[in-house]
Amino acid sequence: MNAPDPALARLVTARALLLEPYGLDEAHLQRALASVFEHRTDYADLYFQYTRSESFSLEEGIVKSGTFGIDQGVGVRAVSGERTAFAYSDDISNDALLQAARTVRSIAASGSARVPVAAQLQTRTQKSLYGMEDPVGSLPTTEKIRLLEELERAARALDARVKQVMANLVSEYDVVLVARSDGLLAADVRPLVRLSLTVIAEEAGRREQGFSGGGGRSGLEMFTPDLLREHARLAVDMALVNLQARPAPAGIMSVVLGPGWPGILLHEAVGHGLEGDFNRKGSSAFAGRIGQRVAARGVTVIDDGTIPERRGSLNIDDEGNPTQRTVLIEDGVLRGYMQDTLNARLMKARSTGNARRESFAALPMPRMTNTCMLGGNTDPEEILRSVSQGIYARNFGGGQVDITNGKFVFSMAEAYLIENGRLGAPIKGATLIGNGPDALTRVTMIGNDMRMDLGIGTCGKEGQSVPVGVGQPTLRIEGLTVGGTGG
Numbered sequence: 001m002n003a004p005d006p007a008l009a010r011l012v013t014a015r016a017l018l019l020e021p022y023g024l025d026e027a028h029l030q031r032a033l034a035s036v037f038e039h040r041t042d043y044a045d046l047y048f049q050y051t052r053s054e055s056f057s058l059e060e061g062i063v064k065s066g067t068f069g070i071d072q073g074v075g076v077r078a079v080s081g082e083r084t085a086f087a088y089s090d091d092i093s094n095d096a097l098l099q100a101a102r103t104v105r106s107i108a109a110s111g112s113a114r115v116p117v118a119a120q121l122q123t124r125t126q127k128s129l130y131g132m133e134d135p136v137g138s139l140p141t142t143e144k145i146r147l148l149e150e151l152e153r154a155a156r157a158l159d160a161r162v163k164q165v166m167a168n169l170v171s172e173y174d175v176v177l178v179a180r181s182d183g184l185l186a187a188d189v190r191p192l193v194r195l196s197l198t199v200i201a202e203e204a205g206r207r208e209q210g211f212s213g214g215g216g217r218s219g220l221e222m223f224t225p226d227l228l229r230e231h232a233r234l235a236v237d238m239a240l241v242n243l244q245a246r247p248a249p250a251g252i253m254s255v256v257l258g259p260g261w262p263g264i265l266l267h268e269a270v271g272h273g274l275e276g277d278f279n280r281k282g283s284s285a286f287a288g289r290i291g292q293r294v295a296a297r298g299v300t301v302i303d304d305g306t307i308p309e310r311r312g313s314l315n316i317d318d319e320g321n322p323t324q325r326t327v328l329i330e331d332g333v334l335r336g337y338m339q340d341t342l343n344a345r346l347m348k349a350r351s352t353g354n355a356r357r358e359s360f361a362a363l364p365m366p367r368m369t370n371t372c373m374l375g376g377n378t379d380p381e382e383i384l385r386s387v388s389q390g391i392y393a394r395n396f397g398g399g400q401v402d403i404t405n406g407k408f409v410f411s412m413a414e415a416y417l418i419e420n421g422r423l424g425a426p427i428k429g430a431t432l433i434g435n436g437p438d439a440l441t442r443v444t445m446i447g448n449d450m451r452m453d454l455g456i457g458t459c460g461k462e463g464q465s466v467p468v469g470v471g472q473p474t475l476r477i478e479g480l481t482v483g484g485t486g487g
Contacts, residue, residue, distance in 0.1 A: 006126065007125050015187075019048070029046055030120075043079040055169065057167070175190070190315075194455065203243050210237065264396050280346055313370060380474040408433070
């Protein structure tokens with residue numbers, strides 16, 4: 001007996017949640033698309049979405065907040081040349097669908113359709129990167145609270161200096177359905193969970209914090225007792241290290257970035273500049289540089305939306321295209337950009353499956369999924385030994401980036417001095433200041449320990465937030481400016 005096609009299984013779920021309760025079927029979708037094409041239009045699509053979400057916050061052993069929500073609706077988009085018209089409704093009905101279609105067709109001049117709507121909507125076989133379980137309904141509320149309580153107990157048991165613990169658990173069940181004027185019908189069922197922990201430790205009147213967290217596209221069963229203890233250890237260790245931290249020095253120096261979450265610097269300072277829309281408009285520092293050397297030899301950067309169960313992964317993007325592994329920079333040479341359908345068409349390129357939107361009420365645009373730098377051949381300990389004086393950044397906090405020139409400022413949440421090839425004292429208040437494209441040319445050593453983050457990333461662009469992943473190996477970068485608080 002053949003296993004069921006996962007694409008069809010997802011389509012059955014999407015129909016049951018987004019069409020059938022409202023008396024809709026594929027024929028209604030085709031009529032709405034045909035209505036758009038009563039004017040001269042290049043492309044149109046419908047994006048249905050149902051999202052159920054829940055969160056709980058625990059502080060000092062008390063549930064401080066609990067939320068539950070359901071959001072659903074449909075967005076209708078029409079594209080004519082470089083122009084886009086968009087309308088949405090949280091009322092899923094045939095009348096609302098046709099009204100939105102009539103609204104968006106006003107973008108184009110009257111006359112017959114430039115491209116006819118496909119005669120029939122068809123689905124395609126798709127990969128299956130994660131299950132279809134609903135994490136919101138996977139455990140009773142009491143069990144979700146118990147999970148947070150267990151996390152708090154684990155953190156407090158590690159050290160008496162832990163004075164405050166804050167934990168948060170978020171679950172989401174997202175179902176989308178895309179119907180396009182070229183005849184594609186695609187659906188996805190997207191579970192997502194995230195756990196976060198912040199601890200505050202105090203000693204001799206000084207208070208410092210540490211954090212950890214993780215998640216992915218799975219159910220709440222991923223948060224095993226062992227994983228909870230590991231998150232507690234990471235958060236407490238960071239807080240205790242920062243209790244001993246001295247003021248950070250300032251100046252231009254060698255910087256070693258740790259593996260995993262420090263890839264957030266790559267994401268912000270370089271990744272956004274490799275998105276198609278910024279390059280089509282010429283506002284990115286990487287615009288017009290395909291085939292040119294933009295980074296040191298050995299630097300290979302990819303965006304990969306196909307890693308199983310990762311936070312940034314998707315079976316299909318928000319235009320219904322399959323996600324893929326896209327090489328952006330290969331051995332220091334710029335090979336391509338992340339593309340959605342609109343920007344790819346205008347740049348005479350192909351979609352890379354990177355169209356993403358925050359919800360049915362937002363337009364898609366090219367966005368990252370899981371962005372990382374691949375590992376090299378050098379042992380991380382060798383990289384550390386190679387630095388006589390410098391900074392080791394193990395973890396980052398917030399940061400700011402100017403996409404047009406790549407300039408960035410990032411705060412280091414956990415960092416150490418490097419003295420004579422060994423980790424020295426922890427430092428506090430250090431910031432990393434530089435230029436993303438320039439920093440890529442200053443990479444001198446690449447570790448063999450490439451690692452993804454633990455599953456906590458959220459990316460903002462033009463007011464829209466989407467879940468993402470980042471990753472990198474240990475890196476040595478020369479001549480970065482460190483802003484500090486000490487001499």
